[in-house]
Amino acid sequence: MRAVVPRSSQGLQRWLLAMAAIAALAFAVGCGSTDDEGDSGGSGATGATSATSAEQSASNEKDPIVVGMSGSLSGPLNVYDKPLLAAVELAADDINKDGGILGRQVKVVSNDNKTDINLVERQAKALLEKDIDVMIPTCDYDLGGPAAKVANEQGVLAITCAGSPLFGASGIGPLSYNSFPGVPTEGAVLASFAKEKGFKRPYLLEDTSLEYSKNLCKYFEEAWKAISPGDPVVGKDTFVNSDQSIASQVTRLKGNKEAGFVMLCSYLPGGATALRQLRSGGVDLPTLGTIGFDGTAWIEAVPGLSDFYYAAPGAITGDDPNPDINDLFKRIKQKTGEAPPNSYPVMGYSEMQSIARAMEAAGSTDAEAVAAALNKFSDEELLAGPTTYTEDCHIPVGRPMRVMQFDGGKLSFLESIKPESVPEAPC
Numbered sequence: 001m002r003a004v005v006p007r008s009s010q011g012l013q014r015w016l017l018a019m020a021a022i023a024a025l026a027f028a029v030g031c032g033s034t035d036d037e038g039d040s041g042g043s044g045a046t047g048a049t050s051a052t053s054a055e056q057s058a059s060n061e062k063d064p065i066v067v068g069m070s071g072s073l074s075g076p077l078n079v080y081d082k083p084l085l086a087a088v089e090l091a092a093d094d095i096n097k098d099g100g101i102l103g104r105q106v107k108v109v110s111n112d113n114k115t116d117i118n119l120v121e122r123q124a125k126a127l128l129e130k131d132i133d134v135m136i137p138t139c140d141y142d143l144g145g146p147a148a149k150v151a152n153e154q155g156v157l158a159i160t161c162a163g164s165p166l167f168g169a170s171g172i173g174p175l176s177y178n179s180f181p182g183v184p185t186e187g188a189v190l191a192s193f194a195k196e197k198g199f200k201r202p203y204l205l206e207d208t209s210l211e212y213s214k215n216l217c218k219y220f221e222e223a224w225k226a227i228s229p230g231d232p233v234v235g236k237d238t239f240v241n242s243d244q245s246i247a248s249q250v251t252r253l254k255g256n257k258e259a260g261f262v263m264l265c266s267y268l269p270g271g272a273t274a275l276r277q278l279r280s281g282g283v284d285l286p287t288l289g290t291i292g293f294d295g296t297a298w299i300e301a302v303p304g305l306s307d308f309y310y311a312a313p314g315a316i317t318g319d320d321p322n323p324d325i326n327d328l329f330k331r332i333k334q335k336t337g338e339a340p341p342n343s344y345p346v347m348g349y350s351e352m353q354s355i356a357r358a359m360e361a362a363g364s365t366d367a368e369a370v371a372a373a374l375n376k377f378s379d380e381e382l383l384a385g386p387t388t389y390t391e392d393c394h395i396p397v398g399r400p401m402r403v404m405q406f407d408g409g410k411l412s413f414l415e416s417i418k419p420e421s422v423p424e425a426p427c
Helices: 009-031 035-062 078-097 120-128 141-153 182-197 211-227 247-255 270-280 323-336 344-362 367-374
Strands: 065-071 106-112 134-137 157-160 176-178 202-207 235-239 261-265 308-312 380-382 385-387 401-407 410-417
Touching (some): 065 344, 120 134, 120 141, 134 344, 157 344, 202 211
Parallel strands (some): 202 261
Antiparallel strands (some): 308 401
C-alpha cells in the first residue's frame, strides 16, 4: 500500500506518529515468545508511544501560527501592500506580547508578486508551501482574488482589503473575507458627502483598468440615484490607468456645460496623471476620488490641489478621531523609518485582529472553524471600525469611512460618514 504523506507540518507530524505506533505494535507482536512476554513487551511499547505522543502534542502547541502575505511588495501596487504588511507585522508583535493566539506565537512570512498578474498564482502556491495557517493576498480583487482562490482550494482561509464586492463569499468562496467595506459602501459614502455639500449634476470619469475602479463608478451612480433622484448623472467617460494623456476626455468634460462635479474613479499612479490634466486643462469643478488617492505621496503631481475629496478607513494626518489609528501611523514610522503613505495599515492591523479573535473564539486554527467564528462577528470593534460578517456576507458593508479633503495642496480630515443605506449591496 502506498503511504500518502500530508502537505502540512502538523499533518506530517500526525502521520509520523501513526507510523511509529504501527511499527511499535508490529515489533511487540512479532517479538513476544509467550503471553507474559508479549504483554510485557506490548505494555512497554504502548507506554513509549504514549509518551512520544504527549511530547509531540506539546511541541505542536508551541509551533507558531503562520500568517502569510502574498502581496504586491514591488510594482505599482506596492504603495498599498507594503504599508499594509508593516501593520500586519506590528499587529503580530502586539498579539505575541499579549500571549499569542491560543497560547502560540504568531509568525508572519511574505513573498512578492511584483504587481504582475502572471505571478500571482505561482507566488501564492509558493507561500502555501510554507504551511501557512492564513493567507493575506494583495489588497485588490484582480491581483488578490486568484491568490485567495488558490488558498481556499487548499483549505486555507484568506483575508485582505479589496474594493470589488466580488472579494468575499460570493466571488471567491466561504473561506475568503474582506476587511474593506467595498465599493458599494465607498460609493454610498461619497454620494452622501456630495449631497451634504450641495454638489449637483455629477460627471463620471471611469478608469477601466481594475474591477475596483469600474465598480466604484457603478455603485456611486446607484447611490446617487437613490438619494438624489431628481439630479441625474450628466455625463460619462473612460480611460485606462496607463494612459499618459486624457486630452480628449478633458475636452469632452469641458464641453459639458451641465457638469457640476466630477467623480474620478481611479487610483495611483494613473489617477494622479488624470487629475493633473483635469486641473491644468481648466476643469476646476469639485472632484471626488477614491481610496486609491489616499495619502500625499503623489500630491507633487498636482501642486496646490483644492476641492478634491475622497473616503478612507483612517486619517493619516494625525487628526483621526480614533487615537489608536494615529498611534499606529506613528509606530509604522518608527518601524520603517518612513511615515505610511496612506491609511491601508488600518486594514492590515484589523485583519490580524480578526484572525486572532476568531481563532480564540473557535479554539482552533482550522479554517472552517475560524470562518464559523468570523461569521458571528456583529459590530465587532476593530481598528477599522465596527465589523459584521455573516455566513453569506464576508464584507463589512456599511462601515463608516473618513472623508478627507485637499485644500491648497494640504490634506486634512473632514468627517466620518456612515451611509444610511448601501443600494444594491452585494450582501
